Amino acid sequence: MRTPQGDPAADDAELVGRVxxxxxxxxxELLRRHGPGIHRYAERLVRDPAEAEDVVQETFLRLWLRAKDYDPVARVTTWLFRITHNLAIDRLRKRGRSAFTEDPDMEPGPISVNPPALLEGKQRAEALTAALDRLPPRQASALSLVHLHGMSGAEAAAVxxxxxEALESLLSRGRRALKAQLAGAFANEAKATP
Amino acid sequence: MTTLSEARFRKLADAYGGKLERWPAAERQAARELVLKRPELRACLTEEAELDAWLDSGRADGMPASLLERLEALPETAPQPFPWHARSLLKPAIGWAFAAAFGLWLGARSDAFELDTGSQDTIEARQSAEEAELLALAAGDLGAFEETP
Structure with a gap:
C-alpha cells in the first residue's frame, strides 16, 4: 500500500516505476534516499556549491521527467550517479576545465594539516575534502564513489x-596520493594515541 | 572456487582498502581464506585502516534545506512526465484514428471511384445477356457457359 510519505519498504527500481x-x-522517497549522496558527489565534481545545486536539480528533474530511460539492469543509484556525473562533466567542459583529462603522473604534494586535537568531526571531514580536491578528478571520483557512497567497484566503474581494472588503478593511485597528502595528520594522530 | 594470489590480494588492498566488504564480491571469500592461511597478509589490511577511517569521516550527511525544499517542490513546478504506462492504450487509439481519417478521406474522394456504368443502351444489353445465361443455366444448357476458343 502506498503512503503519502513514500514507501520506505519499496525498492528503488519499483519507486522509479511509480515515478x-x-x-x-x-x-x-527517491530524493530522500539519494539526494544527499548525489549532492555530495556533485560538489566533489564541480567544486562550486551553487553549481553543484544546479547539477542536483537537473539530476532530479531528469528523474521526474525521464524515468522511462531507466534500465532496470543497472541499480538506480548507479543510474542517478551517472546522470550527475555526466551533467557535472558537461558543466566543467563549458567552464573550460579539462576536468577529466587526467595527467597520470600528476601527484599532488602534501597539504598542511592541523594538529589532531583540531581534527575532530567536521574538521577532519574538511581536511579530507581538501585532500580529495587536490587529487586528479578521476581518482577523486573513484574514491568518492567507492568509499563515500558505498558503491561496489563494478557500480563505480559503470558511473x-x-x-x-581501470577503476582499481584509479583507486590505488588515489589512495597513495591521499596517504601522501595526509601523512602529517597520520603522524600527529599516531603521536596523540596513547 | 575462486583462488587469489598474494599479488592480487595486495593489489585489491591497495585499491579498495582494508575492509573486505568493499572488495569485489567474487573475490571476498577467497581473500578471507587466504588471510586465514597466511596471517602475515593481515598487515596489508591494517596498513589501510587509517586511510579507511579518514574516508569514512567524509560520508554524505545531508543537503542544504533550501535545496531540499526546491527539489521536493519540483514535481509541482516541472511539467508532468509523459504517462508512459498508457502507451498500451495509445497504440490502438492511434490505429482507430488513422482508420477513421482514411475512411473520411475516401468518402470525400468518392467521385473519383464511381463506376463507369456506360449508356442506358449498354446497360440494357448487359442485362439481357445475363438473363439469357441464367435461363440457359436453368434449362441445363451448360454449353451457354462454354468459352469460345
Missing part, C-alpha cells in the same frame, strides 16, 4: 564508464 506514472511520493 514514471507521475507518483510524487515515490519521487520524494565513470571505465573498466573495473
Amino acid at each position: 514514471k506514472t507521475g507518483d510524487r511520493s515515490a519521487y520524494r 565513470l564508464e571505465v573498466s573495473e
Whole structure:
C-alpha cells in the first residue's frame, strides 16, 4: 500500500516505476534516499556549491521527467550517479576545465594539516575534502564513489564508464596520493594515541 | 572456487582498502581464506585502516534545506512526465484514428471511384445477356457457359 510519505519498504527500481506514472511520493522517497549522496558527489565534481545545486536539480528533474530511460539492469543509484556525473562533466567542459583529462603522473604534494586535537568531526571531514580536491578528478571520483557512497567497484566503474581494472588503478593511485597528502595528520594522530 | 594470489590480494588492498566488504564480491571469500592461511597478509589490511577511517569521516550527511525544499517542490513546478504506462492504450487509439481519417478521406474522394456504368443502351444489353445465361443455366444448357476458343 502506498503512503503519502513514500514507501520506505519499496525498492528503488519499483519507486522509479511509480515515478514514471507521475507518483510524487515515490519521487520524494527517491530524493530522500539519494539526494544527499548525489549532492555530495556533485560538489566533489564541480567544486562550486551553487553549481553543484544546479547539477542536483537537473539530476532530479531528469528523474521526474525521464524515468522511462531507466534500465532496470543497472541499480538506480548507479543510474542517478551517472546522470550527475555526466551533467557535472558537461558543466566543467563549458567552464573550460579539462576536468577529466587526467595527467597520470600528476601527484599532488602534501597539504598542511592541523594538529589532531583540531581534527575532530567536521574538521577532519574538511581536511579530507581538501585532500580529495587536490587529487586528479578521476581518482577523486573513484574514491568518492567507492568509499563515500558505498558503491561496489563494478557500480563505480559503470558511473565513470571505465573498466573495473581501470577503476582499481584509479583507486590505488588515489589512495597513495591521499596517504601522501595526509601523512602529517597520520603522524600527529599516531603521536596523540596513547 | 575462486583462488587469489598474494599479488592480487595486495593489489585489491591497495585499491579498495582494508575492509573486505568493499572488495569485489567474487573475490571476498577467497581473500578471507587466504588471510586465514597466511596471517602475515593481515598487515596489508591494517596498513589501510587509517586511510579507511579518514574516508569514512567524509560520508554524505545531508543537503542544504533550501535545496531540499526546491527539489521536493519540483514535481509541482516541472511539467508532468509523459504517462508512459498508457502507451498500451495509445497504440490502438492511434490505429482507430488513422482508420477513421482514411475512411473520411475516401468518402470525400468518392467521385473519383464511381463506376463507369456506360449508356442506358449498354446497360440494357448487359442485362439481357445475363438473363439469357441464367435461363440457359436453368434449362441445363451448360454449353451457354462454354468459352469460345
